[in-house]
Each structure stands twice: as C-alpha cells, then as structure tokens.
Amino acid sequence: MDFFNIHTHSLVHPESEILAQSPDLFPSDKLPVYTSIGIHPWFLTEENAESQWKALQKQVSHPSVLAIGEGGLDKLKGPDMELQVKILKQQVALSEEKSLPLIIHCVKAFNELIQLKKELRPHQPWIIHGFRGKEALAIDCIRHGFYLSYGEHFQENALKATPQEKLFIESDESEVPVQEIYQSIALVHGIGLQELMESVKKNVKEVFFKA
Ligand SMILES: [Zn+2]
Numbered sequence: 001m002d003f004f005n006i007h008t009h010s011l012v013h014p015e016s017e018i019l020a021q022s023p024d025l026f027p028s029d030k031l032p033v034y035t036s037i038g039i040h041p042w043f044l045t046e047e048n049a050e051s052q053w054k055a056l057q058k059q060v061s062h063p064s065v066l067a068i069g070e071g072g073l074d075k076l077k078g079p080d081m082e083l084q085v086k087i088l089k090q091q092v093a094l095s096e097e098k099s100l101p102l103i104i105h106c107v108k109a110f111n112e113l114i115q116l117k118k119e120l121r122p123h124q125p126w127i128i129h130g131f132r133g134k135e136a137l138a139i140d141c142i143r144h145g146f147y148l149s150y151g152e153h154f155q156e157n158a159l160k161a162t163p164q165e166k167l168f169i170e171s172d173e174s175e176v177p178v179q180e181i182y183q184s185i186a187l188v189h190g191i192g193l194q195e196l197m198e199s200v201k202k203n204v205k206e207v208f209f210k211a
Pocket of ligand 1: 007008009020070172
C-alpha cells in the first residue's frame with residue numbers, strides 16, 4: 001500500500017484503495033478488497049431514503065467495509081438540508097455503532113457539519129474527502145478534529161496548513177493516477193515523497209485498520 005488511495009469510484013489498485021459504493025449497488029460483481037459504503041446526498045431522495053438506509057444497515061457488516069461513506073451535506077445538489085442532515089445523523093450513529101470511520105462529502109455546508117460534530121461528539125474519525133477549502137477553513141476543520149483528504153485539485157495554502165498526521169490522499173473521480181497526486185502534494189507540502197507515503201500509511205493504519 002505504497003500510494004494508498006482512501007477514496008475512489010473506480011477500481012485500479014484494489015489492494016491499496018478504498019472503493020466508495022452506494023448501498024443499493026453493493027456488492028458489485030467485482031468485489032473490492034476494501035470499500036466504504038454510504039448514502040451520498042446527490043443520490044438521496046424522499047422516496048429512496050428508507051430503502052437506502054435499510055440496504056446500508058444490511059451491507060455494512062460485509063468484511064470488505066472499512067468505513068461509512070461517502071455521506072454528507074451539499075447545498076448545491078441533492079434534497080433539502082433537513083433530509084440530508086437526518087440521513088447523515090443516521091450514518092454517524094451507524095459509524096459509532098460499528099466502530100467505522102466516516103468519509104464525508106461537504107459542499108458549502110461546513111458550518112452545519114462542524115455544528116453537527118460539536119453536537120454529536122463522535123468517537124470515530126471524520127474525514128472530509130476532496131477538501132478544496134481555503135486555509136482558514138482547513139485550520140478550523142483541523143481544530144475541530146477532522147481529517148482532510150486531498151485529491152487532484154486543492155488550495156495550496158490549505159494543504160500547507162494541514163499537518164501530516166491529519167492528511168489523506170485520494171483520486172476520487174480523477175483520471176490522474178494517485179501516484180501523481182502524491183507527487184504534487186509532496187511538492188506543495190515541501191516534504192519528500194517517501195516521507196509523505198509513510199505518514200499517509202501511518203494514518204491509514206490508525207484510522208482504517210485499527211484492531
Ligand atoms: Zn467521491
């Protein structure tokens with residue numbers, strides 16, 4: 001797992017990446033080694049909320065599941081905030097119950113997300129995936145205990161302000177090989193590629209493979 005990829009939607013290196021899946025599509029014909037399973041706000045509706053939640057509860061115990069997600073809050077896409085918050089809270093409860101970390105999709109709803117973390121005080125790690133916020137937001141999220149996962153596009157100053165022990169790397173939907181994303185992140189962070197690999201690997205072990 002030299003270039004571990006914590007969030008992708010297409011299986012390229014099954015032994016070193018976590019494939020994000022929807023409960024209604026899981027398990028796929030090609031069973032992944034590692035997967036995260038969650039209700040994405042984009043695909044959530046009033047009509048399917050109950051069936052997705054039931055499917056998620058059923059699938060979560062599959063041995064390949066390392067995390068809940070991606071789930072989250074999106075003010076630009078998806079149903080009204082009330083339903084998004086309700087379903088996210090259910091996924092938080094499941095993450096706590098199953099002792100699985102939570103991979104979060106957040107678009108223009110960081111106040112709500114931070115508020116929710118303060119209110120629910122989860123024990124499981126919360127990872128904001130595809131973080132593209134500015135430096136001040138990165139600092140605020142880290143202060144509230146979030147991990148930040150960076151992909152192809154990011155704000156350089158936000159990355160620089162993210163300590164190595166809170167940093168993950170992902171390809172998400174990008175076509176860019178994760179190795180290249182590691183290289184550009186190492187360059188901006190001002191550390192060697194080897195050091196970056198080691199620190200992400202350590203975080204992966206602590207968050208996703210804790211005994
Ligand atoms: Zn994604």
